[in-house]
Amino acid sequence: MENTKKNTIVVNPVTRIEGHGKITVDLTDDGAVDRARFHVTQYRGFEIFSKGRDFREMPVITPRICGICPVSHHLASAKACDAILGVTITPTAAKLREVMHMGQFIQSHALSFFHLSSPDLLFGFDADPAIRNVAGLAQEYPDLAMAGIGMRKYGQEIIKTLGGKKIHPWHSIPGGVNRSLRPEERDGMLAALPKLKEDLRKALDLVKNYLAENAELAARFATIETSYLGLVKDGNLELYDGRIRLKSPRGRITDEFDDSEYCTHIGEHVEEWSYLKFPFYRPLGFPQGSYRVGPLGRINACDDISTPEASAELAAFRKSTDDGMVHYTLYYHYARLIEILYSMERLEELLNDPDVLGSDLRITGNVTNREGIGVVEAPRGTLIHHYMVDDKGAIERVNLIVATGHNNYAMNRGVEQVARDYITGPDVKEGALNRMEHVIRCYDPCLSCSTHAVGKMPLKLEVRNSRGDVVRTVIKE
Amino acid sequence: MAKPKLASVWLEACAGCHMSFLDIDERIVDLLGKVELTATPITDIKIFPEVEVGVIEGALGNEEELHLAKELRERCKILIAWGDCAVFGGINCMRNFMPAEQVLKEGYVDTASTVNPDGVLPRQDLPALLPQAIPVDRAVKVDVYVPGCPPDADTIYYVFSEILEGRIPTVPTDIMRYD
Ligand code: SF4
Numbered sequence: 001m002e003n004t005k006k007n008t009i010v011v012n013p014v015t016r017i018e019g020h021g022k023i024t025v026d027l028t029d030d031g032a033v034d035r036a037r038f039h040v041t042q043y044r045g046f047e048i049f050s051k052g053r054d055f056r057e058m059p060v061i062t063p064r065i066c067g068i069c070p071v072s073h074h075l076a077s078a079k080a081c082d083a084i085l086g087v088t089i090t091p092t093a094a095k096l097r098e099v100m101h102m103g104q105f106i107q108s109h110a111l112s113f114f115h116l117s118s119p120d121l122l123f124g125f126d127a128d129p130a131i132r133n134v135a136g137l138a139q140e141y142p143d144l145a146m147a148g149i150g151m152r153k154y155g156q157e158i159i160k161t162l163g164g165k166k167i168h169p170w171h172s173i174p175g176g177v178n179r180s181l182r183p184e185e186r187d188g189m190l191a192a193l194p195k196l197k198e199d200l201r202k203a204l205d206l207v208k209n210y211l212a213e214n215a216e217l218a219a220r221f222a223t224i225e226t227s228y229l230g231l232v233k234d235g236n237l238e239l240y241d242g243r244i245r246l247k248s249p250r251g252r253i254t255d256e257f258d259d260s261e262y263c264t265h266i267g268e269h270v271e272e273w274s275y276l277k278f279p280f281y282r283p284l285g286f287p288q289g290s291y292r293v294g295p296l297g298r299i300n301a302c303d304d305i306s307t308p309e310a311s312a313e314l315a316a317f318r319k320s321t322d323d324g325m326v327h328y329t330l331y332y333h334y335a336r337l338i339e340i341l342y343s344m345e346r347l348e349e350l351l352n353d354p355d356v357l358g359s360d361l362r363i364t365g366n367v368t369n370r371e372g373i374g375v376v377e378a379p380r381g382t383l384i385h386h387y388m389v390d391d392k393g394a395i396e397r398v399n400l401i402v403a404t405g406h407n408n409y410a411m412n413r414g415v416e417q418v419a420r421d422y423i424t425g426p427d428v429k430e431g432a433l434n435r436m437e438h439v440i441r442c443y444d445p446c447l448s449c450s451t452h453a454v455g456k457m458p459l460k461l462e463v464r465n466s467r468g469d470v471v472r473t474v475i476k477e
Numbered sequence: 478m479a480k481p482k483l484a485s486v487w488l489e490a491c492a493g494c495h496m497s498f499l500d501i502d503e504r505i506v507d508l509l510g511k512v513e514l515t516a517t518p519i520t521d522i523k524i525f526p527e528v529e530v531g532v533i534e535g536a537l538g539n540e541e542e543l544h545l546a547k548e549l550r551e552r553c554k555i556l557i558a559w560g561d562c563a564v565f566g567g568i569n570c571m572r573n574f575m576p577a578e579q580v581l582k583e584g585y586v587d588t589a590s591t592v593n594p595d596g597v598l599p600r601q602d603l604p605a606l607l608p609q610a611i612p613v614d615r616a617v618k619v620d621v622y623v624p625g626c627p628p629d630a631d632t633i634y635y636v637f638s639e640i641l642e643g644r645i646p647t648v649p650t651d652i653m654r655y656d
Contacts, residue, residue: 049571067493267592
């Protein structure tokens with residue numbers, strides 16, 4: 001069907017995601033969906049501009065990749081630097097890093113759920129955009145809105161306490177951390193947790209009810225069967241430091257490897273229509289080796305969760321299918337809340353551990369290895385930093401695989417599926433476009449930002465012919 | 478009186494400046510009562526209407542970003558450059574000592590895990606990189622500068638409060654930072 005004249009619907013930009021993306025839907029002349037794609041339209045070039053810098057600067061440079069999960073980059077970077085120094089950091093340093101990491105998971109996941117996604121679930125995809133947002137939420141469900149703001153604030157305060165500021169903190173350094181935790185700070189963090197857990201339970205009930213009441217939608221919406229990837233420690237869900245595991249769609253453990261071996265297992269494919277690459281599992285090739293990461297990826301990849309309440313919730317989660325593998329994309333939201341619960345419980349464990357108040361913070365060293373790899377779970381999925389340095393420590397090469405990339409293939413498939421379900425010609429309803437955008441938001445590829453449409457929502461559609469000329473522009477005010 | 482309208486956009490940026498705005502926490506409810514958010518990355522409005530206040534986070538690094546900066550400049554009365562990237566070009570300028578083509582090649586061909594034997598570079602349906610990443614005021618006039626990476630939530634709140642009082646703010650040195 002080479003010569004079919006196509007019309008193209010463009011949604012640009014996709015809002016409420018981090019960074020710049022757009023969706024194009026190509027229609028055949030009789031109005032059917034021919035192809036739909038999610039393009040990432042920005043590239044900044046961190047790989048190149050880090051060259052020549054001293055590797056010790058990387059934990060400060062790389063967080064600027066993302067202001068929503070800067071802590072993930074900060075930690076992955078610090079771990080890569082530890083590897084270059086060839087040191088194992090002290091228990092206090094490792095636990096303090098993990099404390100900050102849990103703060104980040106709580107704030108980022110809270111933002112994604114409360115500020116962003118809950119309005120779509122509570123008001124419906126077709127609701128008036130004027131209320132389908134966090135301002136509407138604040139009016140209709142003030143307790144839930146304030147719970148969300150409070151949970152995010154709690155996580156951000158933890159980051160600030162250790163790292164000096166909420167966004168782009170400086171706490172981790174090659175070989176450890178630069179500041180200890182004071183007893184009164186720890187006590188404050190612990191005291192606030194019970195109320196937050198209570199708030200979280202209510203959110204969990206809300207999601208579970210929603211998924212039960214909309215079981216048919218949940219089963220269909222952008223659902224695809226993929227493999228899943230995430231860190232595990234002794235088979236348990238792990239966010240800071242573990243082995244990378246890949247599970248097949250049927251729940252078989254396909255592979256498990258150390259982070260230092262990532263490059264022999266993971267490759268990245270390039271398409272000329274997106275600045276975001278497509279990671280895949282090398283032995284299976286692209287696209288067969290595509291997999292998903294993030295909350296659903298991790299929850300599917302692990303055997304269990306090490307903390308009691310989250311473990312119980314995981315068991316309930318898995319009941320929704322026979323083999324325990326959940327492929328429903330809308331379940332990302334549910335998995336995300338289970339991870340907040342785990343983060344709170346894990347935080348409690350860490351804060352009650354005497355090590356966390358220790359003063360043995362840093363191990364010094366010189367460049368021992370010319371290569372360093374650091375991997376953590378970012379809220380959105382597995383994050384990989386890989387540096388090569390000269391013998392003085394100047395950066396020669398950098399490779400970064402950011403969390404959102406792993407989900408690129410799945411996001412594209414999901415968008416296309418929803419387009420086929422809801423679009424039948426160029427006269428498209430706003431709700432259909434919002435559904436395509438919601439596919440992207442399930443994966444929470446950041447913007448994570450809060451508010452949502454306040455006021456009116458004009459929408460611009462360009463219908464283009466096969467030469468790319470705009471033949472019609474539709475603007476809905 | 479109708480609420481003043483605000484539009485904001487992130488260009489070559491990390492979203493941290495908008496995140497810092499959210500860090501005003503509960504005060505956001507009060508602020509949203511006083512201004513009308515129009516097109517922003519955190520709402521679903523896609524086109525800038527005429528607004529009182531325009532805010533740019535991020536530098537200008539590709540053609541689309543340049544175009545958006547000009548468009549917002551035309552439609553707003555007061556333009557704020559928000560954060561080090563917008564004010565100075567920020568971290569993005571670190572690529573400026575290389576040709577843009579080489580920047581792409583490094584990212585999409587040479588990186589360790591990339592499998593790209595044909596050397597495909599992203600360009601179809603995508604905005605081309607500018608030769609250099611530049612601060613906003615190299616392309617359009619800026620009225621208010623708020624540096625910081627990101628500016629602190631309190632600083633952001635101060636700037637908006639001043640504008641709502643009808644004043645064009647200059648960030649006082651005690652709450653201004655360059656980082
Ligand atoms: S100034 Fe800092 S926080 Fe703001 S966009 Fe630039 S890197 Fe991000």
